[in-house]
Amino acid sequence: MVIRRTVHTKVDMVTITAGPELVPRESVATSGDLNHHLVEYENTYKLDPDAVFFPGKVKAIIKEVLEENLKGQTYKANLMASRCMALSDIIKERVRQLEMPRFKTVVLVLVGENKEQALSVASQCLWNKETDNFASCEYSKGNLHVVAMVFGVYQE
Numbered sequence: 111m112v113i114r115r116t117v118h119t120k121v122d123m124v125t126i127t128a129g130p131e132l133v134p135r136e137s138v139a140t141s142g143d144l145n146h147h148l149v150e151y152e153n154t155y156k157l158d159p160d161a162v163f164f165p166g167k168v169k170a171i172i173k174e175v176l177e178e179n180l181k182g183q184t185y186k187a188n189l190m191a192s193r194c195m196a197l198s199d200i201i202k203e204r205v206r207q208l209e210m211p212r213f214k215t216v217v218l219v220l221v222g223e224n225k226e227q228a229l230s231v232a233s234q235c236l237w238n239k240e241t242d243n244f245a246s247c248e249y250s251k252g253n254l255h256v257v258a259m260v261f262g263v264y265q266e
Contacts, residue, residue: 155266159241161210163262168245171204172258176249185223185254194219197258205260216261224255231257238264 179197198217205215222229235242241264249256 156212157266159210159212159264161213162241163210163213163243163264164208165243165245167208168205168260168262169247171208172201172245172247172260173249175201175204176247176256176258180249180251180254180256183254184252185221187223190221194221197256201258201260205262210262212265213262214265216263218259218261220257222255224250224253229255229257231259233259233261235261235263 175197179193179200183193198219201219202215202217205217218233220231233244235244242262244259244261246257246259249258
């Protein structure tokens, strides 16, 4: 991709009286005739990431966060919305510490009550299979069931 930028400038000799002598001085562009200079820039976009998304490390982070924060907890419907937000924020911050530059991180945490029923979770994404990836982990204790997913999407 070539980006073209036109720069308009004109250099005039302007005479300014400074005491008994005349001093020539350059001025900026005027409304008169303008010289057109074409500046071409090289493509600076990085097409490949310097680091990759680490699903194994991310899964370990998810598991650790869920176990630390849900240990001994039971399902309480009125607290689950705020707990989901808190868990997703903690996971997001810990994943950012892995320093995967130019990756956008999407964290999804689902909390449900475990009453021996079935639960299916599916997700679809449009992404580049060479650079993008995901990690997920489940946590189930007592009547609490949690599914956490982290998607790492490379931004060119």
